[in-house]
Amino acid sequence: MATPYPFSAIVGQPEMKRALLLAAVDPGIGGVLVLGDRGTGKSTAVRALAALLPPVRAVEGCAYRCEPSAERMCVDCRSRAASGRLRTQQVPVPVVDLPLGATEDRVVGALDLERALSQGVKAFEPGLLARAHRGFLYVDEVNLLEDHLVDLLLDVAASGENVVEREGLSVRHPARFVLVGSGNPEEGELRPQLLDRFGLAVEVTTPREIALRVEVVRQRDAFERDPDGFTRTWRRQDAELRRRVAAAQRRLASVQVDDAALERAAQLCLLLGTDGLRGELVLVRAARALAAFEGDATVKDAHLRQLAPSALRHRLRRNPLDDAGSGARVERAVAEVFGS
Numbered sequence: 001m002a003t004p005y006p007f008s009a010i011v012g013q014p015e016m017k018r019a020l021l022l023a024a025v026d027p028g029i030g031g032v033l034v035l036g037d038r039g040t041g042k043s044t045a046v047r048a049l050a051a052l053l054p055p056v057r058a059v060e061g062c063a064y065r066c067e068p069s070a071e072r073m074c075v076d077c078r079s080r081a082a083s084g085r086l087r088t089q090q091v092p093v094p095v096v097d098l099p100l101g102a103t104e105d106r107v108v109g110a111l112d113l114e115r116a117l118s119q120g121v122k123a124f125e126p127g128l129l130a131r132a133h134r135g136f137l138y139v140d141e142v143n144l145l146e147d148h149l150v151d152l153l154l155d156v157a158a159s160g161e162n163v164v165e166r167e168g169l170s171v172r173h174p175a176r177f178v179l180v181g182s183g184n185p186e187e188g189e190l191r192p193q194l195l196d197r198f199g200l201a202v203e204v205t206t207p208r209e210i211a212l213r214v215e216v217v218r219q220r221d222a223f224e225r226d227p228d229g230f231t232r233t234w235r236r237q238d239a240e241l242r243r244r245v246a247a248a249q250r251r252l253a254s255v256q257v258d259d260a261a262l263e264r265a266a267q268l269c270l271l272l273g274t275d276g277l278r279g280e281l282v283l284v285r286a287a288r289a290l291a292a293f294e295g296d297a298t299v300k301d302a303h304l305r306q307l308a309p310s311a312l313r314h315r316l317r318r319n320p321l322d323d324a325g326s327g328a329r330v331e332r333a334v335a336e337v338f339g340s
Contacts, residue, residue, distance in 0.1 A: 003227040007048035008237035010041055011216045012207055018290075019200040019310055020049045021241070023178045025248040026289040030199025030282060031157075031179035033142070033190075033314065040204040041216075042182040046138050050095035052238050054246050056134055060087040063126045064133045064173050065094070074173045094135030096128050096177075100144055107152060108164050109171070124171045129162045132177040142181030143188045150194050153179065157197050199282045200307075201314035203327065248292040255288045256298045264304055264337060271333045274315045283311040301338055308334050 010017060019032045034042045058065035059077045066073040068088050073081065080086045098107065109127035128137070137153075139145060145153075156162050162175040181198065183190075195201075207213045223230040262284065269279045287303040296303070313326040 003231055004047045004051040005044050005220075005223055006231055006234035006238050007045070007052040008241055009219055009223070009230070009234045010045055010048060011219055012212055013041055013045065013204050015202045015310060016042070016045055016204050018306075019202045020045060020180070021245060021293065022286055022289040022307075023180070023200070024049060024053055024245050025293055026252055026285060027176070027178045029286050029289060030197065031181070033195070033198035033201040034180070034182040034204060035185050035201065036204030037206045038184055040206060042204060043138070043140060046136060046180050046182075047095055050093050050136060052242055052245070053093045054242055055090040055092050057088050058091045058134070060089045064130050064175075065091055066174065067134065072174055072176075094131055094133075096132040096135065096137050098128055098137055098139045098145075098149075100139075100141055100146070102128065102149065104148060104152065107149060108162055110164070110166070110169075124164065124169055126173070127162075129156055129175040129177070130173055133173075133175050135177055137177045137179050139179070139181045141183050141187070142194075143183040143185070143190045145194075147191070150191055154193055154197060195314050196278060198314065200286060200310040202310050203313075244293060247295075248289065251292045251295070252289060255291045255296070257284055257288055258298060261287070261299045261301075261304060264301065268304070268308060268333055268337050269312065271337060272312060272316055272330065274312060275317070279312050279315050283307060286311055305334055305338055 007017070016032075016034055019034075023029050023032050034045075036042070056065070057068060059068050059073065059080070062074065062077050064074050066077045068077075068081075068086060077086065105127065107128050109125055109130060156175050157179060160174065160176045162173055164171045179198065181190075207216065262280075265280045265283045265287075268283070269277075272279075283304060284299070286307045287299045290303045290307060291297075291299050294303075309327055309330045312330050316326045316329060
């Protein structure tokens with residue numbers, strides 16, 4: 001197994017790194033969309049984050065790594081719990097790649113043909129959604145994903161459950177994951193329904209400063225020449241980030257969001273004309289996760305200001321009378337609501 005690049009060693013791209021960390025603190029934020037130039041570290045960051053995160057407790061022997069609590073377990077695990085045979089173990093957080101050319105059976109799961117032919121038994125072979133449960137499902141070039149797979153992801157993302165009814169099988173299992181998509185906007189746009197499902201959207205660009213470009217190349221070259229040694233060099237920084245994420249997860253439920261913060265979020269979304277209330281919900285939830293990560297007891301204006309572009313830029317309608325990009329429109333609205 002290849003050694004993942006240390007998350008702490010990623011140079012630049014602060015908005016992308018912050019969004020991924022917050023999605024780890026609170027998966028309910030709704031996933032992260034990373035749009036930008038090729039070769040800017042999008043895939044590297046996702047895989048580095050998974051290696052950074054603390055392991056999770058899961059039911060031993062479960063194909064879905066069920067969390068050992070009755071309301072979130074699959075049928076088999078609930079049966080084991082009822083008979084007192086439930087054992088748990090620590091497992092790493094999974095990161096599963098969803099290839100653009102994947103078949104529907106590969107994604108949702110299908111009949112296990114080997115067991116059907118050799119034993120005459122109808123058994124379910126879990127797919128990528130099962131493997132991604134309680135982890136990250138990563139789709140590179142998500143804007144090129146086929147429509148039928150987009151529909152599948154939308155259904156499962158909304159329900160947190162994968163239902164398979166085919167070939168005489170009737171299976172449902174938990175499938176809660178952080179959806180992370182990356183792509184280059186020049187190669188095609190996302191369907192609005194999928195775009196709206198991403199909690200945070202960040203933009204990454206090729207560095208323009210000589211010093212920053214040199215530092216990126218220097219770090220990457222050092223990693224490729226000695227992956228193990230380079231990882232050891234950054235072990236302490238990654239361990240500190242892991243500790244902060246775990247502490248934020250424990251602290252999250254106690255972070256308070258007062259009426260003033262809610263009103264600020266609502267004012268901002270009204271000024272920008274976002275459809276529905278998903279913008280406010282994501283902005284407030286992400287701000288709570290940021291407050292927890294930074295050790296604050298309440299959500300402050302500073303948290304909302306930092307996350308407004310990530311939470312709202314992809315929810316704006318096109319304005320033919322405004323040549324500014326969505327990011328610039330959000331920044332203007334933030335200055336108006338919070339003051340410059």
